[in-house]
Amino acid sequence: MSESMPSINKALEGVRVLDFTQIGAGPLAGMQMGDMGAEVIKVEAPSGDIGRKLGPPWQNGESVVSMCFNRNKRSLIVDLKKPGGAALIQELAKTSDVVLESFRPGVMDRLGIGYEALRAINPKIVFASVSAYGQTGPWRDKPGVDGIVQAVSGLMSNIGDENSPPMKVLVPAVDMVTGFLTTSTVMAALRVVESTGLGQHLDMSLYNSAIMFQQSAIASYLSSGEKPIRIGTAAPYSAPNEAYPTKDGWIMIAAYHDDRWPALCKLLNKPDLATHPDFATIPLRVANRKKLMTELTVLLASKTSAEWQALMEAEDIICGPIADYDMVMDSPQLKHNGLIVETPNAIAGTVKMPGLAVGDRNAQSRVRYGPPTLGEHSCEVLTEYGLTEAQIKALLDDGIVVQRKTDK
Known part of the structure; x- marks a missing residue:
């Protein structure tokens, strides 16, 4: 396809996203929106996204786990515990299109930047809350992460063989599915904004995603009443x-x-x-x-x-x-598809990771921004949102905003 043809990596150009999420599911959704052209601002506390502490591996002190979910974003440090932090976010929300957050239900409301508060300022705002079990219900306030939700959703009970204990999917499968679903749901909500002029609050949960992820297995159970048995690599509905x-693998x-x-x-x-x-x-x-x-x-x-x-x-x-990662990286199809992209990082240097790999060949990731270091773009972002030098200086002086010291 010609380079001049439309491509989904520009589909969200002009969309502004305030991304308050941490670790996996929410950051993945924000990264995908950035891959598709949105301007994604990663809003972090002075201590940074919890995901920045996950590892190994590390590259020059930067967590590769965190970087692989935060390409095509810029980092803004806002201390929401200080007076004036919420007011700054409310100001930014006036000209933003999407808010992503993954605090426990109710935290954003207590901070003064929940959906109702921001909707009053900007009725078009699409506000996506990513939590373990959802914004309502008996488990609303329970903490949860990928592995725990793999357990309670039934997924872990079905992995392995008859002689093994329950097993976890090594990759954070529930986080990944939730991230993908959040991206598509936000994009659907933006389409609703186009037709109605109104945003909405999206309740995205790891638990719901894990249940949907098991579509065929749960449907089979509901039909037969029989619990799945662990059968290793086999499919329960067909054989071989x-x-x-084999002789060598x-x-x-x-x-x-x-x-x-x-x-x-x-x-x-x-x-x-x-x-x-x-x-x-x-x-x-x-x-x-x-x-x-x-x-x-x-x-x-x-x-x-x-x-x-x-x-x-x-x-x-x-x-x-059954390929190990050495074999995968040497795959001619992977190389042909250009599935691995190189992203810059001010501390780690060049970081390699899977890119956006959907749509036509023109849709593959444009790396406009590498995974940001903590607070790397604070002043730059606020300037683009229209704050004056004097306003930014006051925020810096009050400790509401922090700019990474190694930046100019």
Whole structure:
């Protein structure tokens, strides 16, 4: 596509976002909006986003965990505990479009910058609250993070195999899903602003996201009344659709379709398996999964993952090696797609991370701003919001605003 064609990385140009969120879900949403062209101001306390303390790894004292959620933002330090802090945010909200926050429910209200207070100033404001369990309900005031919500939402009970204890998804899956949902919901709310002139308060919770994330598993449970069992890499609704050991590693095979199952059996020189009374249909293969896995495990141990992949792909059998991150980073598809971007940081130097990878090739991340150091852009941001030098100096003198000392 031509460089002059429209691209979603400019979709939110002109949108101003005040981002009060911390750690994972909320910061991810703010970063995605920044990737799509919004001007995202990361509003932090003098102590900074809690996520800045998470690690290892670190690069020159900067948390890589924090940086990977905060590209395309600028950092403004505002001490909301000082008189005048709330008044400053109220002033900025007059010309902002979106507020993201992830305090416990009620905190923003107590600070004087909750939805009702800001709506009175700017009726168009879209105010997204990201919390563990939501703004209402019996669990409203409970603290929660990704791992805890993986536990209480049922997700953790389904991960692993029959011989393992419950397991957590290593990546913060609930944070990531909540961030993605927050981005799309805010964009939908901005569309409503265009048509009605009115903003709204969006209640985004890790818990709700975790339940939606388990759409098929929960729907299956509600239909059958049967709790899912831990079956490792397998899919509960089809077989063979799991990982198998090979001569040098593991390969994931999805050969459950009516045409691919016989093709796999033929490739393995066991055509009779395709019509075996225990394996002839998907329901039979699911019911006899253990027996099927035993049969296939013996056959697949004779070749390497790469050898099997070449043979299976030639027969249009869906498969792929279980790759570690060394293999992923060396993937020709990852390189072709340009999935890794380099972002600058005043302390850490260059930081590599996955970029925005949706839409057409023109939509890939523009790194306008690297992950900001704490308070890196305080004065710059306030100037752009229209504050005078005298007003900014007064805020600095009163300690309401802090500018990182190493900046000019």
